[in-house]
Amino acid sequence: MQPFVLERPSDLAAALALHAQAGRNDAPAEYIAGGTDMVQLLQENVRRPVRLVSLGGLLDRGVDVGPDGLRLGAAATMAEVAAHPGVLRQFPGIAEALLASASPQVRNQATMGGNVLQRTRCPYFRDVGYAACNKREPGSGCAATSGENRWHAVLGTSDQCIAAQASDLAVALVALDAVVEVRGPRGQRAVPLEALYRLPADTPHIETVLEPGEVITAITVPPATAGWRAHYLKVRGRASFEFALVAAAVALEMDGARIREARVALGGVGTKPWRVRQVESALAGASLEPAVLERAAALAAQGARGYGRNDFKIELMQRVIVRAVETAGARA
Numbered sequence: 001m002q003p004f005v006l007e008r009p010s011d012l013a014a015a016l017a018l019h020a021q022a023g024r025n026d027a028p029a030e031y032i033a034g035g036t037d038m039v040q041l042l043q044e045n046v047r048r049p050v051r052l053v054s055l056g057g058l059l060d061r062g063v064d065v066g067p068d069g070l071r072l073g074a075a076a077t078m079a080e081v082a083a084h085p086g087v088l089r090q091f092p093g094i095a096e097a098l099l100a101s102a103s104p105q106v107r108n109q110a111t112m113g114g115n116v117l118q119r120t121r122c123p124y125f126r127d128v129g130y131a132a133c134n135k136r137e138p139g140s141g142c143a144a145t146s147g148e149n150r151w152h153a154v155l156g157t158s159d160q161c162i163a164a165q166a167s168d169l170a171v172a173l174v175a176l177d178a179v180v181e182v183r184g185p186r187g188q189r190a191v192p193l194e195a196l197y198r199l200p201a202d203t204p205h206i207e208t209v210l211e212p213g214e215v216i217t218a219i220t221v222p223p224a225t226a227g228w229r230a231h232y233l234k235v236r237g238r239a240s241f242e243f244a245l246v247a248a249a250v251a252l253e254m255d256g257a258r259i260r261e262a263r264v265a266l267g268g269v270g271t272k273p274w275r276v277r278q279v280e281s282a283l284a285g286a287s288l289e290p291a292v293l294e295r296a297a298a299l300a301a302q303g304a305r306g307y308g309r310n311d312f313k314i315e316l317m318q319r320v321i322v323r324a325v326e327t328a329g330a331r332a
């Protein structure tokens with residue numbers, strides 16, 4: 001691990017200033033919140049900041065459910081959000097996604113802001129022993145396209161990078177049109193979570209639209225989908241403590257036995273949380289008949305490309321959508 005200075009500023013303005021100061025001196029700075037991802041990357045020499053700016057105690061950790069929808073303070077932990085009665089009642093898909101993530105220890109420590117900004121689990125990115133990783137070292141190549149890519153994406157990929165986005169929470173939030181509130185050196189702004197993530201294209205090392213030094217302060221979810229029938233289905237190699245091979249976040253507004261409106265986002269298959277609007281359109285007005293759902297789910301494969309060992313995901317994601325819609329639709 002490269003030595004670094006740990007800064008513990010007393011307020012957010014001081015944190016922004018410390019980050020900007022480090023940037024000006026050409027000395028890279030990074031933020032750290034719960035540290036569950038960042039510390040691993042520091043230990044493995046993947047991240048090499050000169051200055052680490054702690055966000056501990058600086059950000060809101062409240063969870064509010066009301067007429068305006070849901071507001072998650074960026075410092076709220078995964079465990080706090082998953083256990084919140086209002087989240088369980090009105091946004092159960094979010095609680096399910098969180099409880100399907102990581103372990104109780106990690107969930108007690110990890111924050112909302114850190115969760116949606118966690119880095120990919122691509123093994124070539126996380127092991128500096130591999131030279132070819134465009135995300136870690138721009139221009140070095142991509143070891144995964146012709147290597148072990150069982151965990152990698154089939155949607156939104158480029159020749160430069162096929163790493164899957166890792167956060168389950170982000171998938172559930174994108175399905176619900178969540179927005180992130182951001183504060184930075186140039187003030188505050190709001191960004192739809194779906195638009196926060198960039199596709200890898202030719203610059204896979206630039207993962208989000210955040211400007212240098214910007215901090216996520218909160219995540220909001222509009223009230224429109226509160227109380228809809230929802231389900232987060234995660235398929236993985238083992239029952240816990242494991243990232244998604246394929247996941248689907250589904251929210252349905254039902255009209256008797258028919259779906260009036262649907263929201264569907266996929267995890268484990270996209271280089272960012274992947275909303276499948278063509279599937280949503282096909283589900284609107286549909287019954288829950290298996291053949292109808294299969295036809296709608298097949299549309300998720302549009303534009304998908306396998307890289308060998310992850311080819312199975314293209315069919316699996318369709319099955320996962322069908323099962324998640326059936327489960328959500330059957331909920332009272």
Ligand SMILES: Cc1cc2nc3c(=O)[nH]c(=O)nc-3n(C[C@H](O)[C@H](O)[C@H](O)COP(=O)(O)OP(=O)(O)OC[C@H]3O[C@@H](n4cnc5c(N)ncnc54)[C@H](O)[C@@H]3O)c2cc1C
Pocket residue numbers: 030031032033034035036037038039055059074100101102103106109110111112113114115116117118119166167168169214215216217241242243244
């Ligand atoms: C063993 C293990 C299993 C896991 N399994 C899963 C899983 O199944 N599903 C899943 O979704 N996740 C899983 N995770 C990942 C885990 O959810 C993340 O590590 C965690 O959510 C990150 O939150 P944190 O607060 O610890 O972030 P940190 O590690 O502190 O930070 C992560 C990144 O976010 C940045 N950051 C943090 N907060 C902010 C902010 N407010 N504004 C701007 N930048 C910020 C940091 O600079 C850093 O780049 C697992 C982790 C471990 C260790």
Ligand code: SF4
Pocket residue numbers: 120122123124125132133134135136141142143144145152160161162163204
């Ligand atoms: S998939 Fe992306 S993160 Fe993984 S080795 Fe290739 S460039 Fe690096």
